[in-house]
Amino acid sequence: ADGRKKIHTTFPDGGEMVEEYDEKTDVLLVRKVRKPTKVGKEGEWVFEVGQAVEGAFDPYSDIMRASSSNPIFLRKDTPEHFQWRIRNLPYPADVYSVSVDHEKQEIVVRTSNKKYFKRIQVPDLPRHDLKFKDELLSWKHQHSTLIISYRKPPEILKGEQEALREAERSAVKM
Template identity: 55%
Template sequence: MASAWIEKLKTAQKTCMIQDGRRKIHFVFPDGTEMAEEYDLKTSELVSRKWRRKATLGVKESKWEFEVGEQLVPRNLDSEGLLESAANPIFARKDTALSFQWRIRNLPYPIETYNVTVDPENRTITVSTTNKKYFKKFPIPDMDRAQLPLEQKALSIAHANNTLIITYKKPKEILQMEKEIQEEFKKLKAAKDGDVDCTPS
């Protein structure tokens, strides 16, 4: 339920700061999982959300995984060896106030090539192409956390500048939940360019 997610956020340990026109909030949940979010101060829109699971014993700190926004990877050869080709499709989520939105860059095919469908049972969206050049399945974690069903009618696609744009209209329950979360954030004390424990003022 949406309210269960809000309660989880309320009980997490929070640190927040205002920096570069963004409200940055770092959450630590009781199980050690961390979540970091950044919101645009003017619009309150979510710019990025990333997660870090608690590292298992004997393992170095685990990497951040992006749910919203994308990791800017330096273009150099690292210990993992070869870089991905710059021409490979790049998948990233960038939401708007009223929609969840994903952009898949480096997909040059015309819009009729793409088949984008909701699988309500498996709670995923599937993107495939008629030329068999691209295939991806992905969930909407926000909808999972709120335990809301996925519907095909909420989905739309567009294609421009070699980028496929997939838009899923946020249901009213999500909009209400996001509004409540923003109200909670307004109660937090935030440091300017410095960390501070977010105790409600």
């Protein structure tokens, strides 16, 4: 539907993961995960890749709305990289610092003017029992958008290809 392939995975602990791929390019567009709550109810969907479709503003029920000039954070992977985009960051490129916190296994984004700080987790790495490597991290700033890329390790590329092949084999053709 809509040029997308959907793969729905359920886990023994009751958790679920839904992935949506572009039918033509096999690029991951959305990955959302939910785990059951402590009392056994379905938890909220957490978007790891992509973002939830935001409904239109309703002035009768929506009392407040976030400013459109606030930084907007989203993950959008490419076939070779994990990629995050932070829009609405108007500072010059030399203000930004992007590094790896090896102790907490996170990417850290900060500005020298102390106006923005963000820790980015990559749940794909612990799933494959991998650690961050500094040389795989790169970033650039253009058009008020900070683009952070982390090259996917070979183990993850291989796992993604196997998952896609398995999904193709088990897909229901209509």
